[in-house]
Amino acid sequence: MDTFLEVIDAIALFIEVLGVAIIVGGFAITSWRFLHHRMFHEQRAFMHYRHGIARALILGLDFLIAGDVIKTVIIANTGQQVATLGVIVLIRAFLAFTLHVEVEGHWPWQDSRYLGAADGGRRDSPERER
Template sequence: MEFESAVRTVGTVLDAVGVAIILVGALAGTGLFVRGVLRGQPFGDTYRRYRQGLGRAILLGLEFVVAGDIIRSVAISPTFQSVGVLAVIVLVRTFLSFSLEVELRGRWPWQDRAPRPARRSAGETDGDPPGGADTGAADR
């Protein structure tokens, strides 16, 4: 019985750490958001940073909660209810992760990075080669 008790304790500690991370992240993010608004920073930028920070805190906190659930599920005889709860938490965490990736990078995690357009110098136009208008030097 000692092993089972230790596993439950470890799982509970991981759950508590996860909840604390989410709570601290929410409080810190809200404080930074309010400070940004009071300082007159652009609302859209402040709100975007707030959502991204809160999303990161939720994801990190859920990692700890999932770790606690996995430890309890593997070490102690799992029930359909505990496995179901674990599956729902993993699905929520996966959805949040994908949503945050799209919000942060503007693409799904499995998409290739969009190629960056080539930079042009001040004198270049769409039809001109680098260095300005065609001088015909290549034809000689």
């Protein structure tokens, strides 16, 4: 049983490290692209930069949540640790939710096809295609 728990702990740690690597790598790649853009002072280039960082954060947070869930549910499932996990997951889910709204320009439950996603979802009356 100890070997099983060690393997699960190693898997959870690997998933968490992968999440951190995604965040750091996404930030580095997006920053490099932004700084090497011919006209990085333009508003459009800055918005691409912000969206790239937000996407890396969202994906990295998903991996971090998965690692925490695996570690807490299988390895350390005391009441206090599960409560701590719940708070951590709520905070990370809230961050992912707000980042999604920032990047996509609409609520997650809204269909972007009907919001004019090409123009940032800023239409007052979306046209529905049927």
